[in-house]
Amino acid sequence: MWPELRELFVRDLQQLIAELEAYPDDTSVWRVRGHIVNPAGTLALHLIGNLSQFVGADLGGVPFERDREAEFARWDVPRAELIAGLREVSARVVAALDGLDEARLDEGSA
Numbered sequence: 001m002w003p004e005l006r007e008l009f010v011r012d013l014q015q016l017i018a019e020l021e022a023y024p025d026d027t028s029v030w031r032v033r034g035h036i037v038n039p040a041g042t043l044a045l046h047l048i049g050n051l052s053q054f055v056g057a058d059l060g061g062v063p064f065e066r067d068r069e070a071e072f073a074r075w076d077v078p079r080a081e082l083i084a085g086l087r088e089v090s091a092r093v094v095a096a097l098d099g100l101d102e103a104r105l106d107e108g109s110a
Contacts, residue, residue: 006097009051013090017083020044026078038072044082045071048089056089060096 020040023029029041038046049071057064 002097002100006094009055009093009097010090013086013093016044016047017086020079020083020086023079026076029079029082030075039075041075041077041079041082042072044086045074045077048082048085051089051093055096056092060092060099062092062096064092 020029023040029044030039032039046068049066049068052062052064053066056062057066
């Protein structure tokens, strides 16, 4: 199951990177409209923090100190920084999942 999860994470993180690259400029990544209260930049920061903590640290044992509050408080982070963070977390997820064995799945279902 880990290889399948690995491929899904990598695919979806790549898609998110492509979506961020499709924005016309850095400012538009942080624009909110209508009922949207969390812009794409906030979602990217939150995803980076969440995956770094849950997959990287909790499952993979890779040290990570999460600042969840900053994930929602930071604004105007350049797209290049968001994309670099997504690439880094993608590598962290791959390393964590590649280091796990199938027996680890049973730990969560007991």
